[in-house]
Amino acid sequence: MDQSAPLSGTKAATRPARRPFLSPLNQRRWQNFKANRRGYWSLWIFLALFILSMFAEFIANDRPILASYKGELLTPVFRNYSERVLFPDDPLALPRIDFTDPFIQDEIKAEGWMIWPPIRYSYRTVNKEVPTAAPSKPAFLFDGREELCGRYLDGVEDPNCTGGNFNWLGTDDQARDVLARLIYGFRISVLFGLILTAASAVVGVTFGAIQGYFGGWTDLIGQRMIEIWSSMPVLYLLLIIAAILPPGFWILLGIMLLFSWVSFVGIVRAEFLRARNFEYVNAARALGVRNRTIMFRHLLPNAMVATLTFLPFILNGSITTLTALDFLGFGLPPGSASLGELILQGKNNLQAPWLGFSGFIVISLMLSLLIFIGEATRDAFDPRKTFA
Amino acid sequence: MSGTPLLSVRDLSVAFTQGGETSVAVDRVSFDINDGETVALVGESGSGKSVSALSILRLLQYPAASHPSGQVLFQGKDLLSAHDKTLRKVRGDDVTMIFQEPMTSLNPLHPIERQIGEILKLHGAGPDTDIRARTLEMLEQVGIRDAEKRLKAYPHQLSGGQRQRVMIAMALANRPKLLIADEPTTALDVTVQAQILLLLDTLKREHRMSMLFITHDLGIVRKIADRVCVMTDGKIVETGATEEIFQNPQHDYTKHLLAAEPKGKPIPLNDNAPVVMTGDGVRVWFPIRKGFMRRTVDNVKAVDEIDVRVRSGQTLGVVGESGSGKTTLGLALTRMISSDGQINFNGQDIGEYSFSDMRPLRSDIQIVFQDPFGSLSPRMSIAEIVGEGLSIHEPSLTRDERDSRVVAALEEVGLDASTRFRYPHEFSGGQRQRIAIARAMVLKPKFVMLDEPTSALDMSVQAQIVDLLRDLQRKYDLAYLFISHDLKVVRALANEVMVMRNGKIVEFGPAEQIFDDPQTEYTKALMAAAFEIEVAPSGVVNE
Numbered sequence: 001m002d003q004s005a006p007l008s009g010t011k012a013a014t015r016p017a018r019r020p021f022l023s024p025l026n027q028r029r030w031q032n033f034k035a036n037r038r039g040y041w042s043l044w045i046f047l048a049l050f051i052l053s054m055f056a057e058f059i060a061n062d063r064p065i066l067a068s069y070k071g072e073l074l075t076p077v078f079r080n081y082s083e084r085v086l087f088p089d090d091p092l093a094l095p096r097i098d099f100t101d102p103f104i105q106d107e108i109k110a111e112g113w114m115i116w117p118p119i120r121y122s123y124r125t126v127n128k129e130v131p132t133a134a135p136s137k138p139a140f141l142f143d144g145r146e147e148l149c150g151r152y153l154d155g156v157e158d159p160n161c162t163g164g165n166f167n168w169l170g171t172d173d174q175a176r177d178v179l180a181r182l183i184y185g186f187r188i189s190v191l192f193g194l195i196l197t198a199a200s201a202v203v204g205v206t207f208g209a210i211q212g213y214f215g216g217w218t219d220l221i222g223q224r225m226i227e228i229w230s231s232m233p234v235l236y237l238l239l240i241i242a243a244i245l246p247p248g249f250w251i252l253l254g255i256m257l258l259f260s261w262v263s264f265v266g267i268v269r270a271e272f273l274r275a276r277n278f279e280y281v282n283a284a285r286a287l288g289v290r291n292r293t294i295m296f297r298h299l300l301p302n303a304m305v306a307t308l309t310f311l312p313f314i315l316n317g318s319i320t321t322l323t324a325l326d327f328l329g330f331g332l333p334p335g336s337a338s339l340g341e342l343i344l345q346g347k348n349n350l351q352a353p354w355l356g357f358s359g360f361i362v363i364s365l366m367l368s369l370l371i372f373i374g375e376a377t378r379d380a381f382d383p384r385k386t387f388a
Numbered sequence: 389m390s391g392t393p394l395l396s397v398r399d400l401s402v403a404f405t406q407g408g409e410t411s412v413a414v415d416r417v418s419f420d421i422n423d424g425e426t427v428a429l430v431g432e433s434g435s436g437k438s439v440s441a442l443s444i445l446r447l448l449q450y451p452a453a454s455h456p457s458g459q460v461l462f463q464g465k466d467l468l469s470a471h472d473k474t475l476r477k478v479r480g481d482d483v484t485m486i487f488q489e490p491m492t493s494l495n496p497l498h499p500i501e502r503q504i505g506e507i508l509k510l511h512g513a514g515p516d517t518d519i520r521a522r523t524l525e526m527l528e529q530v531g532i533r534d535a536e537k538r539l540k541a542y543p544h545q546l547s548g549g550q551r552q553r554v555m556i557a558m559a560l561a562n563r564p565k566l567l568i569a570d571e572p573t574t575a576l577d578v579t580v581q582a583q584i585l586l587l588l589d590t591l592k593r594e595h596r597m598s599m600l601f602i603t604h605d606l607g608i609v610r611k612i613a614d615r616v617c618v619m620t621d622g623k624i625v626e627t628g629a630t631e632e633i634f635q636n637p638q639h640d641y642t643k644h645l646l647a648a649e650p651k652g653k654p655i656p657l658n659d660n661a662p663v664v665m666t667g668d669g670v671r672v673w674f675p676i677r678k679g680f681m682r683r684t685v686d687n688v689k690a691v692d693e694i695d696v697r698v699r700s701g702q703t704l705g706v707v708g709e710s711g712s713g714k715t716t717l718g719l720a721l722t723r724m725i726s727s728d729g730q731i732n733f734n735g736q737d738i739g740e741y742s743f744s745d746m747r748p749l750r751s752d753i754q755i756v757f758q759d760p761f762g763s764l765s766p767r768m769s770i771a772e773i774v775g776e777g778l779s780i781h782e783p784s785l786t787r788d789e790r791d792s793r794v795v796a797a798l799e800e801v802g803l804d805a806s807t808r809f810r811y812p813h814e815f816s817g818g819q820r821q822r823i824a825i826a827r828a829m830v831l832k833p834k835f836v837m838l839d840e841p842t843s844a845l846d847m848s849v850q851a852q853i854v855d856l857l858r859d860l861q862r863k864y865d866l867a868y869l870f871i872s873h874d875l876k877v878v879r880a881l882a883n884e885v886m887v888m889r890n891g892k893i894v895e896f897g898p899a900e901q902i903f904d905d906p907q908t909e910y911t912k913a914l915m916a917a918a919f920e921i922e923v924a925p926s927g928v929v930n931e
Contacts, residue, residue: 279762286724287777288750301767
């Protein structure tokens with residue numbers, strides 16, 4: 001006798017016939033996910049950080065979010081403005097307004113106003129008024145504003161001697177603000193990881209599904225190809241390809257995609273192999289359902305459980321690989337905001353521990369959050385999970 | 389018989405907690421088992437009979453399960469409140485169990501000698517030579533031939549019946565006072581079932597032990613039990629001596645259970661009905677390949693040169709033990725697997741059709757599978773499941789037309805159509821099988837292969853499904869290929885019967901003739917085992 005039968009049969013009668021937003025199965029999974037408090041909180045913290053970092057331009061930027069000049073509303077955060085906006089008749093006007101220039105600030109303030117983001121540096125802005133030689137230490141390690149604003153024209157009285165212009169986590173060895181670089185670096189890491197994971201999931205699930213569903217020779221040949229493919233020394237290949245092709249976000253993504261999809265094939269193939277002889281799959285075949293439809297409608301949901309459980313860990317792996325490549329100098333082009341590059345600077349500037357520490361803390365925070373979410377996801381999809 | 393019973397279950401309740409909700413599976417159940425007595429616990433699935441039996445030895449999954457009330461007194465000691473250590477001494481020594489599934493109850497990685505020896509060793513049987521001698525003795529007692537050679541056998545080298553014999557040997561190794569048998573023959577063929585029941589009865593007498601026998605099969609109860617407890621919805625509704633219960637049932641549920649056998653007569657045989665499906669010399673051979681070049685040295689002849697003919701509005705019952713090739717034959721006829729020989733459907737020779745050639749014909753040829761729990765995709769709603777075939781074979785239907793066809797099909801099989809947005813797990817086994825039938829019927833097929841459609845269901849539900857199938861057949865003139873090992877169901881539905889064994893036809897003829905006047909020894913043995921639970925003379929059937 002099925003022991004669970006008396007459990008599930010009891011409340012069926014009271015449920016309305018209307019279709020709920022989440023299927024009952026997914027509702028239970030969501031309950032299981034929430035029951036893992038650590039993962040649940042990690043999800044919200046991660047989502048908050050991720051969404052905030054998507055608006056990095058509004059948080060850390062060397063241009064105002066909004067400015068008004070002679071009644072005209074400027075949105076420097078979205079577009080460049082030529083200096084002709086301010087000085088229409090100046091033959092020497094530059095094609096870009098440098099809003100950090102005190103002269104320009106005075107001009108705009110005289111004729112209007114501007115709203116700055118909380119941090120007045122972008123990831124590539126060089127702080128021309130660093131209090132000490134770069135790398136300069138975090139603002140909270142200085143003794144008061146006199147020291148911090150020593151390089152400004154009017155010292156403490158200077159209008160630029162404000163919180164937004166302090167380097168709260170110090171600067172790197174090129175006098176760029178560490179906090180701004182962290183925010184942008186977090187964003188690019190997570191985006192890189194997400195895109196790479198999604199792309200490799202699509203490729204890997206496709207290959208795994210085809211091999212598992214058709215089995216036989218398809219499976220045999222596919223598996224041997226994958227074995228050969230995955231025994232290539234990935235890091236060397238990456239280094240060689242990175243030396244030939246110009247470094248860049250998409251090229252790096254493409255190269256890594258070549259190898260990362262393999263990790264999905266195994267689990268998806270196993271799920272399809274297992275499920276292709278399920279009776280409801282046979283029933284669908286008996287109805288004359290096409291192979292592709294069977295794979296999508298009947299088998300993929302089975303394989304998605306394993307895939308989703310795997311996903312956060314692949315995401316973590318992708319992020320770590322990107323960081324490692326950046327650290328080695330084969331990653332994103334020079335000047336990009338990158339956590340790996342920050343760690344490298346930390347290694348090269350042991351006298352400036354804030355570089356290494358802040359990079360380390362952000363990376364470990366990000367990876368831990370993702371692992372916790374992954375754990376909770378695994379709990380949620382565990383079919384044997386029961387809560388007493 | 390002494391004054392105190394061997395086992396006394398008093399007010400036993402079992403509750404399960406899941407996701408904060410508590411449901412009571414067993415509600416204040418009480419029964420006694422005296423020395424040397426066989427008590428049968430009878431009920432349909434979900435009645436709580438297995439759960440009650442498992443709680444005697446506290447084998448449920450705690451803490452999800454709990455016992456709000458009750459005592460299990462074994463020789464005066466309460467097992468429910470006993471210490472784990474005390475309980476371990478009782479388990480496997482004084483009280484032992486055999487389970488339903490002999491495939492999974494044995495560890496596939498150990499030879500049977502070790503598995504029987506382990507239980508002896510755990511309960512302090514002397515040196516290894518003694519254990520070996522005792523193991524051998526037990527195997528001989530349970531009727532394993534050449535026991536000495538079998539000691540080193542692994543479970544997969546034994547047949548289902550032999551495995552269940554090994555399980556019994558394990559259970560009896562320590563001369564228990566009470567044996568709990570949880571549906572020990574449900575997974576076995578009828579002929580083997582008769583042998584196992586006879587063995588249990590003999591051993592029970594020899595060892596002078598008591599037995600708690602859990603089953604849903606009233607025929608077995610009548611054969612083996614001294615007293616019967618009828619359970620439903622977690623309660624025992626009637627207790628009494630076996631003959632008394634069968635002759636003079638008091639409770640409505642017992643009456644209902646006794647009356648639940650598949651009844652009714654099949655549609656009368658009509659030799660002039662048009663032939664829908666014929667198979668001519670159908671052959672499904674699986675090659676056995678050996679050596680480096682993978683030469684075919686022999687074939688497993690799952691289906692060997694079989695001729696069949698199914699007429700419109702008629703049912704051909706295919707019966708046989710497991711492994712006789714009856715399902716393979718059905719799958720070959722419906723072109724779900726490849727086969728040799730001619731298969732003719734409605735004048736078309738479909739024997740050589742590829743899968744895509746078959747697609748247009750799939751709406752005429754439908755299959756209802758055995759396991760209603762496995763044959764419905766758990767992630768699709770009922771409307772999606774039933775409507776799936778329509779979207780393939782009648783793609784011109786609008787969404788509303790398709791929905792109304794689904795509603796009509798569900799109502800036809802006796803389901804409330806407003807439940808069509810629910811998912812399969814919210815339905816009982818019988819309801820699910822109705823859904824599976826609706827999925828086949830919505831396409832208005834001409835030929836339906838029914839692959840053991842009732843064997844996973846309770847007796848009373850079986851009867852309903854058989855009635856439903858017969859009504860549908862009458863209404864739409866359907867041709868059924870009815871595959872089953874359950875002869876009672878076949879008798880109620882089939883008007884022609886084919887008995888299969890090892891891929892070959894043993895006997896074929898009108899149903900009445902096969903049932904009432906079987907010609908071959910094998911068919912006779914099959915009938916005796918199915919209807920009388922009689923053991924056939926050795927050599928006629930498998931072990």
